[in-house]
Amino acid sequence: DAKTTQPPSMDCAEGRAANLPCNHSTISGNEYVYWYRQIHSQGPQYIIHGLKNNETNEMASLIITEDRKSSTLILPHATLRDTAVYYCIVHNSGGSNYKLTFGKGTLLTVNP
Amino acid sequence: DGGITQSPKYLFRKEGQNVTLSCEQNLNHDAMYWYRQDPGQGLRLIYYSQIVNDFQKGDIAEGYSVSREKKESFPLTVTSAQKNPTAFYLCASSPRYSGTSKETQYFGPGTRLLVL
Numbered sequence: 001d002a003k004t005t006q007p008p009s010m011d012c013a014e015g016r017a018a019n020l021p022c023n024h025s026t027i028s029g030n031e032y033v034y035w036y037r038q039i040h041s042q043g044p045q046y047i048i049h050g051l052k053n054n055e056t057n058e059m060a061s062l063i064i065t066e067d068r069k070s071s072t073l074i075l076p077h078a079t080l081r082d083t084a085v086y087y088c089i090v091h092n093s094g095g096s097n098y099k100l101t102f103g104k105g106t107l108l109t110v111n112p
Numbered sequence: 113d114g115g116i117t118q119s120p121k122y123l124f125r126k127e128g129q130n131v132t133l134s135c136e137q138n139l140n141h142d143a144m145y146w147y148r149q150d151p152g153q154g155l156r157l158i159y160y161s162q163i164v165n166d167f168q169k170g171d172i173a174e175g176y177s178v179s180r181e182k183k184e185s186f187p188l189t190v191t192s193a194q195k196n197p198t199a200f201y202l203c204a205s206s207p208r209y210s211g212t213s214k215e216t217q218y219f220g221p222g223t224r225l226l227v228l
Contacts, residue, residue, distance in 0.1 A: 043219035
């Protein structure tokens, strides 16, 4: 799986949009971009994934650049409960590599 | 209420003792996984299973064993051969062979193992 680069930490005010960037310049054509988050001492929670089109669900939106070398996860109205480590993962869907490679992620702190 | 359950939440192991961590899913997923997480680190894959009665070693299988006798269950045994077992253990499952999100892994709440 391709390597990803994320900022180690970000802050966001409660009620504002949180925009979390991720670089994946070596992504290949059959690799998806996945986002998970992990609240302290809990299991990772799946947020969203996409291949090349922008995606939206009840939790977040995923914007993938046209060249697919970077993406942004958007939490439209951040709450204090969104404070967590956010992981951007590139994964080959349907390939023989079954593990998800979690890097160090971005610690998002939502402030009141 | 569908999901993945892990028990216990905390587990204490004495030196030389084997312990078994439970993982159950009612999502009808084909594949199940065990990861280990150390403080401030990412997840490392211990074992995975794509189908009942079959499993494969991950990156750090030494000192661990698993079984997959039922689709919904994938217990992990931490044996006395695992010299540094203190960690947060996470179980996950994925549909694997069906649906558009067949590779998406869903995680349980985790079990924290501590050595006395």
